Amino acid sequence: MTDFPKELLTGYNLYRERIYSQLEEEYQNLAIYGQEPQVMVISCCDSRVTPEGIFHAQPGELFVARNIANLVPPFVEGGSTHGTSAALEYAVSGLKVKHLVILGHCKCGGVQAFRESNGKLSETGQFVGPWIKMLEPAAITLACTPVDKNEDPQLALEYAGIRQSLKNLMTFPFVEELVAKGELHIHGAWFDIGSGTLRVMNSETQVFEDAQDLLPRLKEQSAETQASKEAAESK
Template sequence: MTNFPKDLLTGYGLYKERIYRQFEEEYQKLAIYGQEPQTMVISCCDSRVTPEGVFHAQPGELFVVRNVANLVPPFIQGGGTHGTSAALEYAVTSLKVKHIVIMGHCKCGGVQAFRESNGKLGKTGQFVGPWIKMLEPAAITLACTPVDKNEDPQLALEYAGVRQSLKNLLTFPFVEKLVTQGSLHIHGAWFDIGTGSLRIMNNETEIFEDAQDLGARLKEQEAAEHAPEEPEASE
């Protein structure tokens, strides 16, 4: 007998009965024709944060990469195992996604570990320590030129980490080229687990704004653009 988790087997049974049956045709098309997602999401591997759930995405709609603290490393030439960089390269050069979203979240354990380490990142683990050291430039920038002056320190560094990852994205030549051309767009986001709130980073101010407010403004803008023109008054 296997010791495979019983709750996963039960969950699979429900998936096959409810989810797969509902989208069976879509799954078959994806299997035959492959994936064509328009958006890549780089999110934390925290079990409480699921990009597909947050964005109500169906199979094949999002290309998702998850790692500790939703970090994007800077571009580095040479060998080594670069999981996030490899996924980024594949998404941009092969899948030709149009958008990349870096999504942070509240109470991020990776960010908290960095803040509590006091520079002694070796204590956070053999692999975790060197990984979250990538937050160091974000912390320095936050200390020197804070964008979120009145925010909680944990939240401020969560935001700063997203901003740093967006900067690191542009160190990849294949990303920078397409962003410059306007055929690829990069975005920052942050998710509140407890309230379900999503905040989107304004690319001009780098301030995180409520997604529902942003959505409402976009709807108003679209309505205004498609509103019929009023006839000119006759003299």
């Protein structure tokens, strides 16, 4: 007799019947030839937020690292146990991903715990407290130069945390070098669990914009790029 969760066994059986059976060849190729994802997503551990589902990604398309409040620590020297930093290093230096996405979300428990701690982060947990302390620079920046002046404080700090993680990404030499060369691109995004809305950060204004509004622009840009390419080839 096993005490393994029945819900997981039931779900696994459905996975075998409905998903694996349709993608068996793809899974076998991934097992033989390995993974080559183009995108790494750093997301929250929150069970309501699933990057593969949000982006409708197939197996092998996303390299995902999850932690409390989707935070990226700043680069530090030394060989201590840095889980997120290790995943980042492997994705960039090993898998050669082309895009890094920080994915935040609404009603983030880590952000809420930071806001409600009143500076007593030790009371939020032995490990959680030191981890969410990384939001302090974001909170200071938000208080001094708020980008989202009219937003709810919780939402504003969720956005600010994403911006801070993007800044921290650039403290990693291997990230900074590839971004400077144009071989790696970093992005911020935020997901609303209830409405299913995705917002993407404008790299110039740092304002979060509705992803659905961006699709027509991307199609237009793609068409212009293709037209320019065809015109150049015809000369």
